[in-house]
Amino acid sequence: MYRPLARLSAAEAVFNAIRGDIESELIPVGSKLNSEATLSQQYGVSRSVIREALRSCTALGLTVTRTGKGTFVVASKVANDLTLGQYSARDLTEARPHIEVPAAGLAAERRTPEELDVLRGIVAAMATETDPESWVALDSSFHATIARASGNRVFASVVADIRDALAHQSETLNMVADRQHASDVEHQEILAAIEAGSAENARAAMAHHLEAVGVALDSILNN
Amino acid sequence: MYRPLARLSAAEAVFNAIRGDIESELIPVGSKLNSEATLSQQYGVSRSVIREALRSCTALGLTVTRTGKGTFVVASKVANDLTLGQYSARDLTEARPHIEVPAAGLAAERRTPEELDVLRGIVAAMATETDPESWVALDSSFHATIARASGNRVFASVVADIRDALAHQSETLNMVADRQHASDVEHQEILAAIEAGSAENARAAMAHHLEAVGVALDSILNN
DNA sequence: GCTGTCCGGCTGTCTGACAGGTTCACGCCT
DNA sequence: AGGCGTGAACCTGTCAGACAGCCGGACAGC
CATH class of the missing domain: 1.20.120.530 (GntR ligand-binding domain-like)
Structure with a gap:
């Protein structure tokens, strides 16, 4: 009876998974995500896909990524002043x-x-x-x-x-x-x-x- | 007197540029962005960087991307109910x-x-x-x-x-x-x-x- | 004990490739 | 002539591999 909508892209699926883990605080604020290479293996996708998913998290202010160190969770939910706080x-x-x-x-x-x-x-x-x-x-x-x-x-x-x-x-x-x-x-x-x-x-x-x-x-x- | 902060990554720079064009309505809502390959040439970066930048725009709800067609502007500013409208x-x-x-x-x-x-x-x-x-x-x-x-x-x-x-x-x-x-x-x-x-x-x-x-x-x- | 150097891990970016979706025009058939 | 299918061109989605630069810690030397 029910026909699903268009498939999610792999990057969207990974983004949803990571975002869910962060919002459910399964990955607590302050902690470091696994490296992109590790996540790539865990989710069975290429590093490009992982990077795009993390880029989404970063755009929403959930994570920050620092060269040579990794990606860190900085918020468990999307800030609602993304509009007003338009200045970084x-x-x-x-x-x-x-x-x-x-x-x-x-x-x-x-x-x-x-x-x-x-x-x-x-x-x-x-x-x-x-x-x-x-x-x-x-x-x-x-x-x-x-x-x-x-x-x-x-x-x-x-x-x-x-x-x-x-x-x-x-x-x-x-x-x-x-x-x-x-x-x-x-x-x-x-x-x-x-x-x-x-x-x-x-x-x-x-x-x-x-x-x-x-x-x-x-x-x-x-x- | 003034020392700049850490450099922006290329992906962030491109994201800022595109976001600026969208928010200033230089690229109007409803229009189609250039293809990733074209943007890649325009900004002088690889397609990966362009994709990450567009992924940021999409995460903020500014654009949507459809396979085989392109990326389209759907909003000129970030919606402030990104938090509440947590369901797509x-x-x-x-x-x-x-x-x-x-x-x-x-x-x-x-x-x-x-x-x-x-x-x-x-x-x-x-x-x-x-x-x-x-x-x-x-x-x-x-x-x-x-x-x-x-x-x-x-x-x-x-x-x-x-x-x-x-x-x-x-x-x-x-x-x-x-x-x-x-x-x-x-x-x-x-x-x-x-x-x-x-x-x-x-x-x-x-x-x-x-x-x-x-x-x-x-x-x-x-x- | 302190310092400097080196190494392994990580992110940032690039290149080239291929699969699959979309559009449109061209040519064939009716 | 008109409708229709088919293929070419273009686009996004994903992958694999590579290399530079940054970072932290271990380790050797002073």
């Missing part, structure tokens, strides 16, 4: 300096006294904040406020988007513990430059800060 | 008969007079309904009511899930125009069997209905 950590880290550094320079020249007050308040609050999530929220405000203080609506809007995306990434939180104190110091330097009205120093301080953050994120992504 | 049209069509057919049989034996009234009302409404979306909603109610009438909470729950997922798929709507009248007739036959208390006839009528729907969906998926 790499995209963000790469783009930030190009936007936030010039924005900091403009902010040093154009900031109002009120904006300075806000920034001082944020920096002070961060120094005593111990909860990582709250600290990240303050960090977002700090950078967003500087972008607004640049007087350029494009910078303000883009930085707001970037901060929003960053706040939704687990790497951000993982990084806080190591970077919190260092970031506080760097923030103070940025603030000082903006207070002094030195665009050059503000750009340098912001560049230094983002560089350090980028390095930290990089090491987390490749550990 | 294929999954649904494949599973439905195994659940709804026995449920119809049980419903014929266990339905209450009140449930019969509800079903009659739905069938009557569908016969005069012209708006496709409203018709689909009634269709969902019809199948869900039968599942509830089976007296088996598992069937009721599963069918509700299935109907919910189906209602969110564009293929469902595309199919209505062609199938509406035929489905109305088939629904009447199912209702008649359930009214008569004939489990055998109810199963047969439901099986026939789902078979016809499956064929229609199949032709849409492979047109």
Whole structure:
């Protein structure tokens, strides 16, 4: 009575199998999948098919693959903010300096006294904040406020988007513990430059800060 | 001042490029991508890399690939119900008969007079309904009511899930125009069997209905 | 004890090949 | 002339084998 639909391709079948194992947590988050060669033998298909299946898992954010090491499970289910979180950590880290550094320079020249007050308040609050999530929220405000203080609506809007995306990434939180104190110091330097009205120093301080953050994120992504 | 993150693999780079073209609607929805061999030449990489990149697009629901025909753009952005819409049209069509057919049989034996009234009302409404979306909603109610009438909470729950997922798929709507009248007739036959208390006839009528729907969906998926 | 080097394992990519699905035009038959 | 089958061209799906580059650990030398 029942006629099946078109056959699944081998790659789809393997993808379904692996995805099922991951979503059922049969393969727990954090663990390493078998090597492509091993999976190839296990499923009785060529390595090309395995790679395409893993590529699907990676596209859905279930796994990450690192050259020379293997493929690792990073989530047991598909994140539902795949749409909104359209920026990858790499995209963000790469783009930030190009936007936030010039924005900091403009902010040093154009900031109002009120904006300075806000920034001082944020920096002070961060120094005593111990909860990582709250600290990240303050960090977002700090950078967003500087972008607004640049007087350029494009910078303000883009930085707001970037901060929003960053706040939704687990790497951000993982990084806080190591970077919190260092970031506080760097923030103070940025603030000082903006207070002094030195665009050059503000750009340098912001560049230094983002560089350090980028390095930290990089090491987390490749550990 | 700025050190880039780890290089993107060729497959990731090509994926980003194609995804960008799709999301910017530079490659409009409905159009066909160049063949894998052609893309291979265009991007200067091997066909394997192209296939992995396209596999990523397909995993995100941006494209579908059909053997012997090519790869087609089906969405300009990643759907945000990738999580919820965890069932593919294929999954649904494949599973439905195994659940709804026995449920119809049980419903014929266990339905209450009140449930019969509800079903009659739905069938009557569908016969005069012209708006496709409203018709689909009634269709969902019809199948869900039968599942509830089976007296088996598992069937009721599963069918509700299935109907919910189906209602969110564009293929469902595309199919209505062609199938509406035929489905109305088939629904009447199912209702008649359930009214008569004939489990055998109810199963047969439901099986026939789902078979016809499956064929229609199949032709849409492979047109 | 520390360091540097080497090796085995793994991913990233390429090449070439063949099977099977799809389309279309050409030519044959009616 | 019109319908029909058939084959050629093109496309995706899969396979096997190969090699470069990255990574981790073992092992020898200082």
